[in-house]
Amino acid sequence: MARTVLQQADIARALTRISHEILESNRGANDLVILGIPTRGVVLADRIGRIIAGIEQGTDPSAIVGSLDITMYRDDLARHPTRTPSPTQVPRQGIDGKTVVLVDDVLYSGRTIRAALDALNDLGRPRVVRLATLVDRGHRDLPIRADFVGKNLPTSREERINVRLTEIDGTEEVSIEEATSER
Amino acid sequence: MRHLLSTKDLGRAEAIQILDIAEDMADVQNREVKKLPTLRGKTVVNLFFEDSTRTRISFEAAAKRLSADVINFSAKGSSVSKGESLKDTAQTLAAMGADGVVIRHSASGAPQVLAQSDWIDAGVVNAGDGTHEHPTQALLDAFTMRRRLFPGDSRGRGLDGVSVVIVGDILHSRVARSNLWLLGTLGATVTFVAPATLVPVGADTWPVDLSFDLDATLALMQPDVVMMLRIQSERMNAAYFPSAREYGRQWGLDDERLARLRPDSIVMHPGPMNRGLEISAGAADSAQSTVLEQVANGVSIRMAVLYLLLSGEREALS
Numbered sequence: 406m407a408r409t410v411l412q413q414a415d416i417a418r419a420l421t422r423i424s425h426e427i428l429e430s431n432r433g434a435n436d437l438v439i440l441g442i443p444t445r446g447v448v449l450a451d452r453i454g455r456i457i458a459g460i461e462q463g464t465d466p467s468a469i470v471g472s473l474d475i476t477m478y479r480d481d482l483a484r485h486p487t488r489t490p491s492p493t494q495v496p497r498q499g500i501d502g503k504t505v506v507l508v509d510d511v512l513y514s515g516r517t518i519r520a521a522l523d524a525l526n527d528l529g530r531p532r533v534v535r536l537a538t539l540v541d542r543g544h545r546d547l548p549i550r551a552d553f554v555g556k557n558l559p560t561s562r563e564e565r566i567n568v569r570l571t572e573i574d575g576t577e578e579v580s581i582e583e584a585t586s587e588r
Numbered sequence: 589m590r591h592l593l594s595t596k597d598l599g600r601a602e603a604i605q606i607l608d609i610a611e612d613m614a615d616v617q618n619r620e621v622k623k624l625p626t627l628r629g630k631t632v633v634n635l636f637f638e639d640s641t642r643t644r645i646s647f648e649a650a651a652k653r654l655s656a657d658v659i660n661f662s663a664k665g666s667s668v669s670k671g672e673s674l675k676d677t678a679q680t681l682a683a684m685g686a687d688g689v690v691i692r693h694s695a696s697g698a699p700q701v702l703a704q705s706d707w708i709d710a711g712v713v714n715a716g717d718g719t720h721e722h723p724t725q726a727l728l729d730a731f732t733m734r735r736r737l738f739p740g741d742s743r744g745r746g747l748d749g750v751s752v753v754i755v756g757d758i759l760h761s762r763v764a765r766s767n768l769w770l771l772g773t774l775g776a777t778v779t780f781v782a783p784a785t786l787v788p789v790g791a792d793t794w795p796v797d798l799s800f801d802l803d804a805t806l807a808l809m810q811p812d813v814v815m816m817l818r819i820q821s822e823r824m825n826a827a828y829f830p831s832a833r834e835y836g837r838q839w840g841l842d843d844e845r846l847a848r849l850r851p852d853s854i855v856m857h858p859g860p861m862n863r864g865l866e867i868s869a870g871a872a873d874s875a876q877s878t879v880l881e882q883v884a885n886g887v888s889i890r891m892a893v894l895y896l897l898l899s900g901e902r903e904a905l906s
Binding site: 528 | 608624900901
């Protein structure tokens with residue numbers, strides 16, 4: 406039993422708004438680095454990069470967008486079968502002294518972001534780090550919050566949030582699934 | 589993966605997964621902070637019953653870059669020289685809480701014995717056993733080939749259609765055996781060239797072409813990769829060829845043979861090299877040589893293997 410909460414147009418509008426908010430808080434695209442967290446965060450970061458390039462003339466999306474793999478920094482590695490990491494790609498300008506915006510699809514416990522902050526620490530020293538997420542579903546385990554949120558979705562811990570994006574899943578939607586046979 | 593004992597039982601998907609993770613590990617080595625917190629709190633024991641510098645320090649560097657604690661154990665100056673058995677040594681390590689054991693032994697099959705025993709529950713990595721296998725060397729060789737032959741586009745690929753000529757002491761070489769299985773799994777064609785005295789009995793059943801004439805093979809194959817093996821004088825307890833000079837003239841990669849290779853062919857050597865015997869200084873130091881890349885890639889491959897063996901939940905015994 407899945408209920409769709411965001412459709413294609415809603416996702417597009419949310420990403421456009423987030424892009425504007427990022428530009429507003431950073432006062433332009435200077436010194437901006439947008440890092441997506443695999444898998445779906447990378448797709449979202451890519452889209453935000455292209456929207457920003459459309460707003461701020463003369464911005465090259467490939468020079469500001471990258472990906473940040475956090476597999477090696479997870480705190481639950483020993484509780485799961487081995488995970489295959491994804492590549493980390495940082496734009497050539499690096500992250501030292503930059504405004505880094507982390508992008509993920511769903512913000513839940515906050516543990517992924519904790520791992521991402523550790524990973525960033527080993528790559529360099531950004532001036533500030535911000536967090537953008539398509540869905541914030543609450544239930545944080547750690548003192549972490551998002552700066553740019555596509556949609557706040559109050560959920561219970563038993564529910565599942567499915568984010569599907571065309572590039573990866575072939576369809577485009579965010580849905581809530583009731584707790585059923587899973588787990 | 590529970591253990592890495594040989595490349596013979598490594599599937600294609602599994603092998604490519606190791607190579608791809610090694611790509612990520614190689615990226616880490618180019619950063620300012622060359623360390624990952626992944627194996628914090630795990631203990632890796634380097635259990636070396638046979639001399640080795642580069643393999644041991646390569647494993648040590650790999651484990652340390654993943655934040656594991658490393659204990660080096662060499663048979664010389666240990667209780668093994670007082671007659672302790674492999675079983676007692678293994679149980680001692682288990683009692684100390686080793687999570688991974690990297691073992692090199694002069695007896696073929698020693699890592700297998702350790703992995704199948706109930707003496708210790710740790711993940712076992714074969715770092716060379718007798719004349720049997722040396723899987724991480726073959727993996728780093730395949731990784732080096734893939735990066736050189738498909739620069740910038742190596743992820744996810746096998747070595748389909750790549751021709752590899754491996755020259756030298758096939759009889760004693762565990763590197764040749766591990767490469768034979770792994771390169772075959774990845775789709776490469778392998779040719780062994782050696783003096784007839786250095787080809788083991790039963791080699792004709794291997795999925796590989798055998799040749800005794802280096803010049804003819806190089807002219808015929810125009811290979812993508814030429815891999816020279818070390819003449820292992822410590823294992824030469826019989827006369828396999830009349831003299832070192834004659835071996836060098838017939839089966840060594842000298843400057844003249846190097847000049848006849850395709851300009852984009854690569855020259856590999858697992859090290860340590862006997863310059864002037866199986867490989868000339870000119871060939872070893874040429875731009876086509878990957879000897880130093882192989883050393884650097886060795887750390888990335890061993891990080892990938894240790895990550896796969898030790899990071900996740902231990903797979904239950906099947």
